[in-house]
Amino acid sequence: MKSMPALAFSLKRNFWGALASFASVLVVSYLYLKTTPPVYEGSARLTLDDRRVSVSDLGQALAANTTSGNANPIATQAELVSSERVLKRALEILSHKKLSHKITSIDKIGSRLRVKIVPATNILELRYKDSDPELVAAILNAISNAMVQENGESIRQQASSVRKFIEGRIPEQQEKLVRAETAESRFKQANSIVSLETQDTSLTNSLTALEDQERTLMAQLQEAQRKSEQLQKVIGSKNIQSAYTASRAGQDDELKGLRARLIELDSQIIEARGRFSDQHPSVIILLQKRDEIRALYNQSLRRIVPVESSIPANEVASDDLSRSLISTYITGEIEYNALIDKLKVIRSQKAALQSRVTELPTKQRILSALVRRHEQEATTLKLLQNKLEEARIAEAQLVSNVHIVGLASVPTSPANPKPMVILLLGTTAGLVLAIGVILLGEMLNTKIGSAEEVEDQIKLPVLGNLTERLRIQPGQLNRFLNNPKAVEPYRRLLKKLQLNNKNQLKSILISSSISGEGKSSVSVYLASVATMLSKRTLLIDADLTNPLQHYFFNLSVQPGLTDAVCEEASLLSVVQHTEIEGLDVLTYGGFPNRHAQVIEATAMKQLIATAMTLYDLVIICTSPLLEYTDAMTxxxxxDGVVLVVRPDFTPKAIAQQMIDDLQRSGASILGTVVNVNPDPINLLRASNKEGKLMMEETPKHEIKANKGDRFQHTEG
Structure with a gap:
C-alpha cells in the first residue's frame, strides 16, 4: 500500500486528468436530466392461495398446485404473467376501453412489465412503466384480470384432460380384472385348493405323527440291538444262521453220538501222547480214528444244515438252556429286521409329506400373487371410476387459485428520472472515474517520479537532491567550486555519507541503472567538492565502455587504469594531477579486448586497496548496472555504493531490479542521489578537441589479448 506522500504525488501528477473526468460525468448527468422525458410506474398484486374451493378432491388438487416435479408454484405463475397467452387476453380486455388506441404491441408491454415475488409470501407484485399514467394503471389491471381468468381456464382444461384419459382407461381395467379372476380360479382347480390353511394344518399334523412313530421305532431298535448283542456274547454266535445250525446240531441223536465218540478219542489221544511220541503206532491209529469220526460228523451235519458250514463240537447247543437262548436270539433278530423295514416305510411316508409341505409355500406365493393381482385390478377399477366422477365435477366448476389482492391506481409522480439519484450516481461515477484515471496514470508511469518520491518508490534513503541545472564547460571546474549554490548539494551529500557511516568512509563506488543518468558528472563534482573538505581524493574512471572523466579534466587517456592492471604499473605512476589541488584522476587507459577481464582481475582489487591507503577518499565511476555487472564486482x-537516479527518466522496475541484484551480491548500498543533470557527453566531446583527437589516434583495442593472460582471477 502506498504511503500518504506517494498518494499525494500521484494525485498531483494526474490532477487535471482526474478533474476533467469527474467534470465530464457531472455534465453528462445534467444533460440526461434535461433531455429524458418523465416515466410513470404503477403496481398491482396477485396472490396464489390454496383454499381448495372445489367440491371434488381432484378439483382441489388442481387448484392447489398446477405445477409438477420440484417447480415452485409461485415462480411458475410469475413466468406465466408475462407469457404471450396472458398478454393477449389482457389486450382483449383493454380493447373494450378508450385507451386501446394507445397500446402498440404485446412485445412492448412485455418489455416494460416487471414481475417480482414478494419474499416469504405467495404474492406477486406486477410493475409497469410508461409515459402515460392512466395507461399504466389500465394495463396492470387488465393483466391481473387476465391472469385470474387464465388460471381458472387452465384448471378446467386439466380436469377435462383427466376425464378423457380416465374414460379411455376404464374399459381396459375391466378386462384386466376379468383376466385376474380367471387366472386365480384356474390355479385353485388345477391344485385342488379349497383352503391352503386347512391343507397346511393337516399335513403338519400327519408329519408330526410320523415323526413320533419314527422316534418310537428308533427306541425299539436300540433296545433290540442291545439284547441281540448280549445274547451273541452268551451263545457265541455272530448271526442267525450259525445260531440255528448250533441248535439243530444239538438236538440230533446221531450227531450227539458222534460228538461223544470225538470227545472220547480226544481223551485217548491226550493220554497216548503222554506216554508215547507222535510217531508211535498207537498215537497214529487214534488220530486216524478221530479224523474218520470228524468226517462222518461233518457229513451228518450237512444233512441237517443245508448251508456249507462246519460247527465245532464245543459250539453245538446240546442242552436245553443253550437251545432256549438261541431261540430267543433268533426271535429277537427277526423282530429287529421287521422294525427296520417298518422304519423305512415310515421314513418314506415322512419324506413324501415333507415334499408336499415344501411345495405349499410355492403354491401359497403363486396363489397370493394371483389374489393380489385380482385385488389390485379391482381397486384400480374402483379408483378410476371415482376419479372419473371427480373430473366431471371439476370440469363443470370454474375454480382459480390466483386472486387479485391489490388493483393498480393511476400514479401521480414520475418514477424516472429522479434528479437526486441521478446526481448522486453521477457524482459517484465521476469519483470512480477520476480514481481510475489516477490509477491508470500511475500504471502507465514507469519512470521514477520527482525527488520527493524516490525514497518511497525504491525504498532507499536519498542522500542528495541535485536539482540545480549546471552549465559548466570542461576545464571550468574551478568555476563550479566558486559557486556556493552549486557546491552546497554535493557538500551536503558528503556530510550525509560521513554521518550515516560510523566507520571512516574511504571509498565510494558510484553507478546508475542505465546510461544517461549523470553518474559521471556526479562523480566529478563530488570528487571536486571533497578536496574542499581537506580530503586528498582519487577519482577512478572504471567505466571501460563509455569513459568520460578525461573529458572533464582535459586529460590524456594514458596512462590509466588498464595500464595499472594489465601492465602492472604502479598506481602513482599512472594517476594524473588536475588543476584542483588535492584531486588526482585515474583515467580508463584505453579500450581492452575483454574489459570484464580487467574488472575481475586480482590486480584491480589490489589497485583499489592501494588507493585507499594513499588517499583520504577514493571515488570509482563504473558502467551502468543494466548493461554490465562491473559495479557488483x-x-x-x-565501503559502499551510491546509486544515481534521474527523475522522469530512470525506469522504476529496472532501478528496483538493479538494487535487488546489488543486495543479493552482498553490496552495501549507501543510498541514492537524485540528479537532474545528464552527462554532457556530446558537449564534452565537441569542446575537447585534444581529447577527441587523442581518442581517434588511440586504437580502440590497444590492450592486446595476450596481456589478459597475465590476469589473476578470484572466485566471486
Whole structure:
C-alpha cells in the first residue's frame, strides 16, 4: 500500500486528468436530466392461495398446485404473467376501453412489465412503466384480470384432460380384472385348493405323527440291538444262521453220538501222547480214528444244515438252556429286521409329506400373487371410476387459485428520472472515474517520479537532491567550486555519507541503472567538492565502455587504469594531477579486448586497496548496472555504493531490479542521489578537441589479448 506522500504525488501528477473526468460525468448527468422525458410506474398484486374451493378432491388438487416435479408454484405463475397467452387476453380486455388506441404491441408491454415475488409470501407484485399514467394503471389491471381468468381456464382444461384419459382407461381395467379372476380360479382347480390353511394344518399334523412313530421305532431298535448283542456274547454266535445250525446240531441223536465218540478219542489221544511220541503206532491209529469220526460228523451235519458250514463240537447247543437262548436270539433278530423295514416305510411316508409341505409355500406365493393381482385390478377399477366422477365435477366448476389482492391506481409522480439519484450516481461515477484515471496514470508511469518520491518508490534513503541545472564547460571546474549554490548539494551529500557511516568512509563506488543518468558528472563534482573538505581524493574512471572523466579534466587517456592492471604499473605512476589541488584522476587507459577481464582481475582489487591507503577518499565511476555487472564486482572492494537516479527518466522496475541484484551480491548500498543533470557527453566531446583527437589516434583495442593472460582471477 502506498504511503500518504506517494498518494499525494500521484494525485498531483494526474490532477487535471482526474478533474476533467469527474467534470465530464457531472455534465453528462445534467444533460440526461434535461433531455429524458418523465416515466410513470404503477403496481398491482396477485396472490396464489390454496383454499381448495372445489367440491371434488381432484378439483382441489388442481387448484392447489398446477405445477409438477420440484417447480415452485409461485415462480411458475410469475413466468406465466408475462407469457404471450396472458398478454393477449389482457389486450382483449383493454380493447373494450378508450385507451386501446394507445397500446402498440404485446412485445412492448412485455418489455416494460416487471414481475417480482414478494419474499416469504405467495404474492406477486406486477410493475409497469410508461409515459402515460392512466395507461399504466389500465394495463396492470387488465393483466391481473387476465391472469385470474387464465388460471381458472387452465384448471378446467386439466380436469377435462383427466376425464378423457380416465374414460379411455376404464374399459381396459375391466378386462384386466376379468383376466385376474380367471387366472386365480384356474390355479385353485388345477391344485385342488379349497383352503391352503386347512391343507397346511393337516399335513403338519400327519408329519408330526410320523415323526413320533419314527422316534418310537428308533427306541425299539436300540433296545433290540442291545439284547441281540448280549445274547451273541452268551451263545457265541455272530448271526442267525450259525445260531440255528448250533441248535439243530444239538438236538440230533446221531450227531450227539458222534460228538461223544470225538470227545472220547480226544481223551485217548491226550493220554497216548503222554506216554508215547507222535510217531508211535498207537498215537497214529487214534488220530486216524478221530479224523474218520470228524468226517462222518461233518457229513451228518450237512444233512441237517443245508448251508456249507462246519460247527465245532464245543459250539453245538446240546442242552436245553443253550437251545432256549438261541431261540430267543433268533426271535429277537427277526423282530429287529421287521422294525427296520417298518422304519423305512415310515421314513418314506415322512419324506413324501415333507415334499408336499415344501411345495405349499410355492403354491401359497403363486396363489397370493394371483389374489393380489385380482385385488389390485379391482381397486384400480374402483379408483378410476371415482376419479372419473371427480373430473366431471371439476370440469363443470370454474375454480382459480390466483386472486387479485391489490388493483393498480393511476400514479401521480414520475418514477424516472429522479434528479437526486441521478446526481448522486453521477457524482459517484465521476469519483470512480477520476480514481481510475489516477490509477491508470500511475500504471502507465514507469519512470521514477520527482525527488520527493524516490525514497518511497525504491525504498532507499536519498542522500542528495541535485536539482540545480549546471552549465559548466570542461576545464571550468574551478568555476563550479566558486559557486556556493552549486557546491552546497554535493557538500551536503558528503556530510550525509560521513554521518550515516560510523566507520571512516574511504571509498565510494558510484553507478546508475542505465546510461544517461549523470553518474559521471556526479562523480566529478563530488570528487571536486571533497578536496574542499581537506580530503586528498582519487577519482577512478572504471567505466571501460563509455569513459568520460578525461573529458572533464582535459586529460590524456594514458596512462590509466588498464595500464595499472594489465601492465602492472604502479598506481602513482599512472594517476594524473588536475588543476584542483588535492584531486588526482585515474583515467580508463584505453579500450581492452575483454574489459570484464580487467574488472575481475586480482590486480584491480589490489589497485583499489592501494588507493585507499594513499588517499583520504577514493571515488570509482563504473558502467551502468543494466548493461554490465562491473559495479557488483567492485562493490565488495569499497565501503559502499551510491546509486544515481534521474527523475522522469530512470525506469522504476529496472532501478528496483538493479538494487535487488546489488543486495543479493552482498553490496552495501549507501543510498541514492537524485540528479537532474545528464552527462554532457556530446558537449564534452565537441569542446575537447585534444581529447577527441587523442581518442581517434588511440586504437580502440590497444590492450592486446595476450596481456589478459597475465590476469589473476578470484572466485566471486
Amino acid at each position: 567492485l562493490s565488495g572492494e569499497t
